Amino acid sequence: MGVAISIENAVKRFGKDTIINGLSLDIKPGEFFTLLGPSGCGKTTLLRMVIGFNSIEGGEIKVDQKVINNIPTNKRNMGMVFQNYAIFPHMSVRDNVAFGLKNRKIPASQIEAQVDEILKIVKIDHLKNRMPAKLSGGQQQRVALARAIVIHPEVLLMDEPLSNLDAKLRVEMRNAIKRIQQQIGITTVYVTHDQEEALAVSDRIAVMNGGVIQQIDTPKNIYQRPANLFVSTFIGLSNILSGKISVKNGETSIQIQDYTVPMSQLSQEVKDGQRIKVSIRPEEFIINQADGAGIPATVKSSVFLGITTHYFVALADGQEIEVIQNSDIWDIIPDGSGIRLAVQPQKINIYTEDGNKNLVVRRDQV
Incomplete structure (x- = not known):
């Protein structure tokens, strides 16, 4: 020992x-x-x-x-x-x-x-x-x-x-x-x-x-x-987006542009209107059709890697991010296509605006 x-x-x-x-x-x-x-x-x-x-x-x-x-x-x-x-x-x-x-x-x-x-x-x-x-x-x-x-x-x-x-x-x-x-x-x-x-x-x-x-x-x-x-950002790849907290009628959510994501696992210290940074790993996105729910984006290019396909997309404000999807979900989306990016709420991470603290409460800390 x-x-x-x-x-x-x-x-x-x-x-x-x-x-x-x-x-x-x-x-x-x-x-x-x-x-x-x-x-x-x-x-x-x-x-x-x-x-x-x-x-x-x-x-x-x-x-x-x-x-x-x-x-x-x-x-x-x-x-x-x-x-x-x-x-x-x-x-x-x-x-x-x-x-x-x-x-x-x-x-x-x-x-x-x-x-x-x-x-x-x-x-x-x-x-x-x-x-x-x-x-x-x-x-x-x-x-x-x-x-x-x-x-x-x-x-x-x-x-x-x-x-x-x-x-x-x-x-x-x-x-x-x-x-x-x-x-x-x-x-x-x-x-x-x-x-x-x-x-x-x-x-x-x-x-x-x-x-x-x-x-x-x-x-x-x-x-x-x-x-x-x-x-x-040091461990693996993360896309960092700006957003804010919304607290209404006891329900907490985050807003990224015009996309609202209900969040049940945030710290009780968060406040309505609080500015935040949202960290989303490429595999935590869900690609929807252009008329679906999510952040509006445009596919710039893609790389097929067998099991997964990596998409490089641009948001409306010009920010470029990476999205990874299983290749068997659907055919490869053509360059120039308009899409919407939804997220998996239980997987993303929410930080204070200065990035110093994670506002998501871990299950083992509840």
Whole structure:
């Protein structure tokens, strides 16, 4: 079973620049926890603080309630997998994986068995005697992963481990990493800027921006109920429309242009006439005929992708949005056609005008 990690009011400065200011989060034992955000948001800085490569100027980092701020990196019992693999080119696969065990003075009689065991787990035991130059990118990444976990660390840290692989190999390796992590049950902190990757592997995700955590939640909740407009637009694709709240006779709805949508799950704090931002993912639209209910729009172009068809449409005010529909609903709508866009009220998200707060009340928070 893995260990718990607690970060309390962590501060990181580089000179006069404060990169992280009072960040707190808790990671559960055995959890696959991902730090996700755009480049420069502080996620790798935080990861390097956990392992000890970066100092901490304020707050505490605890592993199973033990403060590790001043413990040297080599005493923290953590394994790390880097973006560039960092395996030794002059050593065989076996010797690369055995390196950490030798540094820990593990008896030679035990090293062979431990190396063989971990190579089987990462499925490269048949490559034990091969040199890194003869390995593919995915195989090199498996060597780096095996070397990190063969020492039985309390925590596994991974910094953009798949970014150097091609698209097909990334999918293959992310599935392998998740399988291996579940098999060994190690607490894992994973850094990536790839939203799809984060959704695929994580138990929970912390979305970061500007050194600040915007939301910590499960992949499903992050995608379906983003906490604010930044998360909504960073995770997946969202169309953002302006609208306002209507409260009449105890019934609440939203208005987008001349289209009214009854909304039963909004916060009780909303007020009649309140300006809002409406976040609608492409698949949350329903296309109606031009004389039906919805927001008036014109089809500019379409892309047929087998199961789905992607429509690029323009609203009356010139705003362009994307709509995704199942291809078997009807024939592809010709370019230039007038349509109406209705929405699925239970799926869309409503934000304050500044985008800082989601006004939809989640079922698990009622």
